[in-house]
Amino acid sequence: MKTEILFKTPLTQEQQANSDLNLSEFHEGRPILNSAPRRIVFELTNRCNFNCIMCGREAVNFKTNDLSFEMLKACEPFFTKTEEITLHGWGEGTLHPKLGAILEYLNTFPKLRKYFVTNGSTLPKIMEHVFAHHVDLIAVSLDGATPETNNYIRKGGNFVREVANVKRLMAEKAARGLDYPYVNFVFTAMARNIHELPAMVELTRETGVAELKVVYLTIFEHALAQESILDKQDIVRRYFREAADLAQKYGIKLKLPEIQGEGDAGEARHKPCAFPWRDLYIGSDCFVRPCQSSADKLFDIRSYASPAEAWNSPEMQAMRQSVNSDGLMPAGCSNCYHSSCANWNLASSFVQLGKEFAPQWNPRESVEKSVKGA
Numbered sequence: 001m002k003t004e005i006l007f008k009t010p011l012t013q014e015q016q017a018n019s020d021l022n023l024s025e026f027h028e029g030r031p032i033l034n035s036a037p038r039r040i041v042f043e044l045t046n047r048c049n050f051n052c053i054m055c056g057r058e059a060v061n062f063k064t065n066d067l068s069f070e071m072l073k074a075c076e077p078f079f080t081k082t083e084e085i086t087l088h089g090w091g092e093g094t095l096h097p098k099l100g101a102i103l104e105y106l107n108t109f110p111k112l113r114k115y116f117v118t119n120g121s122t123l124p125k126i127m128e129h130v131f132a133h134h135v136d137l138i139a140v141s142l143d144g145a146t147p148e149t150n151n152y153i154r155k156g157g158n159f160v161r162e163v164a165n166v167k168r169l170m171a172e173k174a175a176r177g178l179d180y181p182y183v184n185f186v187f188t189a190m191a192r193n194i195h196e197l198p199a200m201v202e203l204t205r206e207t208g209v210a211e212l213k214v215v216y217l218t219i220f221e222h223a224l225a226q227e228s229i230l231d232k233q234d235i236v237r238r239y240f241r242e243a244a245d246l247a248q249k250y251g252i253k254l255k256l257p258e259i260q261g262e263g264d265a266g267e268a269r270h271k272p273c274a275f276p277w278r279d280l281y282i283g284s285d286c287f288v289r290p291c292q293s294s295a296d297k298l299f300d301i302r303s304y305a306s307p308a309e310a311w312n313s314p315e316m317q318a319m320r321q322s323v324n325s326d327g328l329m330p331a332g333c334s335n336c337y338h339s340s341c342a343n344w345n346l347a348s349s350f351v352q353l354g355k356e357f358a359p360q361w362n363p364r365e366s367v368e369k370s371v372k373g374a
């Protein structure tokens with residue numbers, strides 16, 4: 001299943017053993033794990049220099065936080081076992097003032113994969129860190145193949161700048177003879193931009209990027225109703241087909257979501273989910289959440305003596321026991337809109353008017369309390 005899978009890079013024996021154990025504990029449905037998380041997600045910040053139309057960060061009572069370096073270091077006992085550190089969440093993680101130091105620190109742990117998603121605007125500023133501290137994987141969000149479309153959706157974005165930044169990153173990688181970072185584009189498909197998908201494949205080719213990943217827009221506000229591609233299967237099918245033909249011609253990896261109604265999840269609230277076994281997700285306010293696509297907050301990780309204790313806390317055990325059980329799972333999971341786990345047969349995966357789309361972050365003052373165990 002998709003939520004079991006992580007990007008593959010060479011692992012140490014200790015990491016491989018942990019991942020094997022973690023997967024077997026997931027398959028056995030164990031609520032208490034002897035394995036460490038295979039992936040730890042640190043939402044470095046929920047600040048952003050863009051204001052994308054579908055993000056709607058303005059619609060919530062938005063409190064900005066930067067995650068402390070100490071919180072990240074408190075998870076150090078995991079770092080020889082964990083496969084991947086993901087540095088993203090609701091904001092633009094590359095805006096974190098200590099990004100370079102964080103990457104340098106993480107790079108002291110052998111084979112610990114480093115991954116972040118970015119809007120691409122800051123790439124020139126962080127490029128030396130990317131190469132010096134071995135960032136394995138970078139996903140760049142672009143929501144149009146033209147300045148008009150992309151910049152309308154990604155308010156504050158600049159298509160020409162972002163594309164130039166990606167080209168520069170790819171040129172530097174080639175000039176240095178490096179095989180990292182693996183770069184992909186992530187495109188959120190909606191009514192306004194779906195016709196530009198074939199052109200996105202062309203852009204992927206032109207920039208030398210290896211992969212284009214397409215995710216569906218989920219709308220939470222009436223103002224975006226016209227952007228939903230709910231019940232637009234004919235249009236979606238047409239552009240997916242055109243994009244797939246081009247991608248095949250160019251040898252580009254194209255990841256497409258299933259067509260609405262054609263998935264094999266039936267009427268289930270979501271596809272089977274492995275996240276509570278695989279991932280530890282720490283928000284910028286230090287609250288553990290089930291994943292990025294859930295507004296539910298499970299607990300403040302500082303309320304436990306250590307992240308290891310939090311990993312098998314009653315809340316994490318309850319998540320593991322409920323996430324795949326209809327009627328028991330938390331509200332966010334019963335409205336799952338995560339690209340890997342949502343059931344795209346359901347209209348509710350596309351349209352969630354009035355539902356919570358993001359957590360209410362705690363204010364900065366509470367975040368700056370000392371981190372227990374750090």
Ligand code: SF4
Nearest residue numbers: 273290291333336338
């Ligand atoms: S919302 Fe719940 S079910 Fe969906 S991916 Fe996140 S943790 Fe899994």
